[in-house]
Amino acid sequence: MGRCDLDHQKIYLSSAMPIALVDCNNFYISCERVFNPALEDKPVVVLSNNDGCAVARSNEVKELGAKMATPWFKMEKLAKQHGIIALSSNYALYGDMSARVMSILSTFSPKQEIYSIDECFLDLNGFDPQSLVAYGQTIRKTINQHVGIPVCVGIADTKTLAKLANHCAKKRYAGKDGVCDFGRYSTTQISKLFATIPVGDIWGVGRKITEKLIAMKIETVENLRTANPNRMRQQFSIVLERTIKELNGIPCIELDEAGTPRQQIMVSRSFGQEVSNFDDLSESVAYFASSAAEKLRKDGSVAASLCVFIQTNPFKEKSPQYNRSVVVPTGKPTGDTVKLVNAAIHGLTTIYRDGFNYKKSGVLLMGLQPKNAIQSSLFDDVAEQDKSNKLMGVMDSINRRMGKGSMAIAASGTQQRWAMRRDSKSPNYTTDWDELPEAR
Numbered sequence: 489m490g491r492c493d494l495d496h497q498k499i500y501l502s503s504a505m506p507i508a509l510v511d512c513n514n515f516y517i518s519c520e521r522v523f524n525p526a527l528e529d530k531p532v533v534v535l536s537n538n539d540g541c542a543v544a545r546s547n548e549v550k551e552l553g554a555k556m557a558t559p560w561f562k563m564e565k566l567a568k569q570h571g572i573i574a575l576s577s578n579y580a581l582y583g584d585m586s587a588r589v590m591s592i593l594s595t596f597s598p599k600q601e602i603y604s605i606d607e608c609f610l611d612l613n614g615f616d617p618q619s620l621v622a623y624g625q626t627i628r629k630t631i632n633q634h635v636g637i638p639v640c641v642g643i644a645d646t647k648t649l650a651k652l653a654n655h656c657a658k659k660r661y662a663g664k665d666g667v668c669d670f671g672r673y674s675t676t677q678i679s680k681l682f683a684t685i686p687v688g689d690i691w692g693v694g695r696k697i698t699e700k701l702i703a704m705k706i707e708t709v710e711n712l713r714t715a716n717p718n719r720m721r722q723q724f725s726i727v728l729e730r731t732i733k734e735l736n737g738i739p740c741i742e743l744d745e746a747g748t749p750r751q752q753i754m755v756s757r758s759f760g761q762e763v764s765n766f767d768d769l770s771e772s773v774a775y776f777a778s779s780a781a782e783k784l785r786k787d788g789s790v791a792a793s794l795c796v797f798i799q800t801n802p803f804k805e806k807s808p809q810y811n812r813s814v815v816v817p818t819g820k821p822t823g824d825t826v827k828l829v830n831a832a833i834h835g836l837t838t839i840y841r842d843g844f845n846y847k848k849s850g851v852l853l854m855g856l857q858p859k860n861a862i863q864s865s866l867f868d869d870v871a872e873q874d875k876s877n878k879l880m881g882v883m884d885s886i887n888r889r890m891g892k893g894s895m896a897i898a899a900s901g902t903q904q905r906w907a908m909r910r911d912s913k914s915p916n917y918t919t920d921w922d923e924l925p926e927a928r
């Protein structure tokens with residue numbers, strides 16, 4: 489770090505230690521468009537499961553002025569006028585697509601921090617500063633070719649600036665074609681640009697702080713960048729002081745590498761042969777849930793909820809199609825295979841319908857947190873907790889020594905009919921979405 493005093497005459501935006509922030513555009517909408525190209529260029533919203541609020545909007549909808557989290561019933565008039573298409577959310581699909589995007593992005597840098605379902609930081613330290621814009625374009629092209637999702641790339645010396653550069657790439661304030669590298673701009677250009685961006689658009693500057701800042705006439709990014717950091721620390725917090733330093737190119741927020749626990753764990757697979765009965769499906773779901781639980785424990789995490797999904801083969805257009813997911817809370821966050829498998833099977837019973845040929849199922853663990861961050865309550869059954877920890881420990885060590893699946897719970901089945909292929913043909917990796925190699 490070293491460079492600690494702020495000198496506004498000299499802005500450190502040289503991209504000497506560049507970080508990229510790659511963010512998917514309108515992620516949920518883009519995922520839906522991959523599988524339904526008819527949605528391209530149409531106004532589309534994705535609605536939340538329970539309350540029917542718009543949780544994602546396509547650019548066309550944004551242009552109509554519909555705000556995020558607007559309840560659908562409030563949008564109905566606008567929707568009729570402009571033919572807005574409303575879709576219910578399919579978190580299983582988004583989780584799966586996210587895993588694919590992140591796995592490809594990990595090949596672009598030795599250090600990756602997955603920040604959320606649709607964005608990650610990449611350390612570009614040591615890359616030729618002149619070539620970063622072209623590199624950003626390669627990233628965009630690769631993700632588009634392999635997954636079909638449009639992304640924007642922001643490049644700068646600190647995480648806060650990289651976020652802002654990404655914002656600029658999206659809004660087309662600066663940096664054409666979805667890539668913005670602040671290192672390519674002179675200090676005067678940067679000052680001019682920052683003076684056009686509202687202070688509330690800065691990463692970590694929430695609504696309350698924004699209101700307070702505006703009352704103090706700190707209205708733009710440039711106003712905050714040139715504010716006195718000591719005074720701001722006294723009036724706000726050390727967090728805002730850090731933000732100011734970061735806006736001036738002084739890194740204060742470290743890159744959290746892959747060593748940090750993941751935010752979600754997805755295990756899913758297309759079946760070797762389609763299955764229609766509940767028992768076969770439930771075996772597959774139990775198997776995926778236990779494998780996800782094993783990854784979870786390896787990270788030292790616990791999960792607060794779990795999403796189960798099942799789907800028929802979308803490429804057999806003449807067969808009846810069925811595609812459902814459900815989110816099941818685990819009660820107290822847990823890493824216990826038995827509890828997670830039970831939750832998954834319970835979820836499956838609520839979405840399973842007779843009379844369909846299922847091609848794929850999967851389990852997505854969500855709301856992950858470090859195990860030791862969970863406070864035990866007075867009423868927890870300590871003995872039971874202890875027993876569960878021991879059992880899971882034994883299970884993991886046996887599977888480590890004897891090979892995966894040596895010790896499993898009975899629900900995941902011994903026949904595993906769904907896992908077998910009818911023929912020995914290799915998967916159609918490039919021609920069949922369903923058979924793309926999956927990132928786990």
Ligand SMILES: [Mg+2]
Nearest residue numbers: 511512514606
């Ligand atoms: Mg995004």
